[in-house]
Amino acid sequence: FRLFTWANLGSIQQTALESEAIVNYLRGDRSQEQPGGPLRTRTGVLGDIVHSQPVFVGRPNPNLYAAASFNGAGDYGTFANAQSSRTGVVYVGANDGMLHGFNATTGVETFAFVPNRVILNNLKSFASPEYEHLYFVDGEMTVADVYFSGGGGGWKTVLVGTLGRGGPGLFALDITNPSSVVFLWEKTAADIPALGRNIGKPIIAQVANGDWRVILGNGPDSADGKAQLIMVGIQSGTTYSVDTGVAGDNGLSAVFTWDSTADGFIDTAYAGDLQGNLWRFNGLASGTSALKLYEGLGYRRAGEIT
Numbered sequence: 001f002r003l004f005t006w007a008n009l010g011s012i013q014q015t016a017l018e019s020e021a022i023v024n025y026l027r028g029d030r031s032q033e034q035p036g037g038p039l040r041t042r043t044g045v046l047g048d049i050v051h052s053q054p055v056f057v058g059r060p061n062p063n064l065y066a067a068a069s070f071n072g073a074g075d076y077g078t079f080a081n082a083q084s085s086r087t088g089v090v091y092v093g094a095n096d097g098m099l100h101g102f103n104a105t106t107g108v109e110t111f112a113f114v115p116n117r118v119i120l121n122n123l124k125s126f127a128s129p130e131y132e133h134l135y136f137v138d139g140e141m142t143v144a145d146v147y148f149s150g151g152g153g154g155w156k157t158v159l160v161g162t163l164g165r166g167g168p169g170l171f172a173l174d175i176t177n178p179s180s181v182v183f184l185w186e187k188t189a190a191d192i193p194a195l196g197r198n199i200g201k202p203i204i205a206q207v208a209n210g211d212w213r214v215i216l217g218n219g220p221d222s223a224d225g226k227a228q229l230i231m232v233g234i235q236s237g238t239t240y241s242v243d244t245g246v247a248g249d250n251g252l253s254a255v256f257t258w259d260s261t262a263d264g265f266i267d268t269a270y271a272g273d274l275q276g277n278l279w280r281f282n283g284l285a286s287g288t289s290a291l292k293l294y295e296g297l298g299y300r301r302a303g304e305i306t
Contacts, residue, residue, distance in 0.1 A: 001181065004114055005023065009119075013120070016120045017123065018124050021038075025126075025127045026097065026114075026127070034129060039129070045096075047098070048094065048133075049095070050095060051135075051164050052093030052138055052140065052141065055091050055142070056090050060080035063077070070206065070265075072210075073147075079154065079155035080145075086177070086178060087105075089110055089111075091143070091175070092141075093139060095135055095136045096136065097118045097119070097126060097137060098112040098113060099159075099171075100112050101175075110178055111181050115186055117163065117188045118136045121136075121166070123136065135163075135167075136166045137166060138166045139166065139170075140161075141162075141201075142159075142202050142204055143157065144157075144158060145157050149210055155176075157176040158204065159173045160234075161202075162202060163197070164197065164199055165197055168192075168196055168197060169195070170187050170195075170198060170214070170232070171183075171187070172185050184235075187237075189223060191239060192241060193224070194218045194223075194224070194226065194241040195222060195230060196219035197251075198217070199254070200219070202254075204234065205266035206264070208285040213232060213234060214234060215230075215255055215284070217229065217230070217254055217255055218252050220251035221251065225247045225248060225250055226243055227244045227251055227252040227277070228243050228252055229242040229252060229279075240288070242288045242290055245290075251273060252272075252273050257284075265285070267282070267285065268281065276295070278292070279291065279293065
């Protein structure tokens with residue numbers, strides 16, 4: 001991470017935000033607010049929270065994987081006990097362009113993250129006296145403990161968030177240590193062309209031994225208007241998309257996942273689309289296929305439920 005200051009921004013980001021005064025305003029400086037300054041007067045420095053639901057992260061459960069045998073399962077109890085006294089934090093997205101973390105006991109802000117997609121997507125307007133409400137970091141989040149392989153690996157507590165109605169975008173952060181959050185990756189429509197506005201909660205799941213992914217529907221307003229399932233490797237950042245082939249200003253909703261073989265790995269996902277279809281996605285680890293279960297306004301196509 002770099003501190004969100006004018007000097008730390010790249011030239012493209014500086015152009016998008018226009019001035020150091022606007023950056024300072026976003027950081028909470030109120031000295032340039034009207035009537036004495038050129039920037040919009042706020043009732044408070046925290047932006048409005050609309051669709052993003054707060055998520056509390058505290059002590060892990062050391063018995064969560066006590067009976068499991070996948071990679072890292074035997075180390076989970078040690079990891080959880082090492083985190084037993086970590087500070088509880090509440091994370092939430094706001095329409096000031098930031099994901100915020102607040103100490104769950106004191107309410108004091110511990111951390112804020114500004115996605116690059118938000119910086120480049122008219123965040124400067126938040127400071128304008130002519131500002132009319134816009135969504136920025138407005139999506140749902142999910143948090144899970146994920147096992148990373150290789151050097152520097154081991155168990156990590158990972159937060160995945162979306163921009164929701166703020167536009168196509170999702171990001172992952174390592175929040176194992178709330179006083180030293182680590183950036184993992186950020187994805188936009190440039191990285192995942194199928195990505196739209198994700199209006200549901202993403203899911204973090206292990207689809208095969210050591211293969212942890214975030215799984216979500218692409219949402220409305222994607223470039224091609226199709227309903228597609230999206231997956232991103234938590235550690236690698238590798239992206240996957242599964243096209244249903246159904247377009248027409250379409251998009252896939254939030255997903256429900258299932259372990260159909262009870263082997264501890266998620267292999268199936270279900271989701272609806274904006275055309276009224278219900279889909280099942282089989283074989284998430286490899287060779288994922290989409291099967292339409294219901295069509296149109298909820299009537300069943302004969303022979304398509306197995």
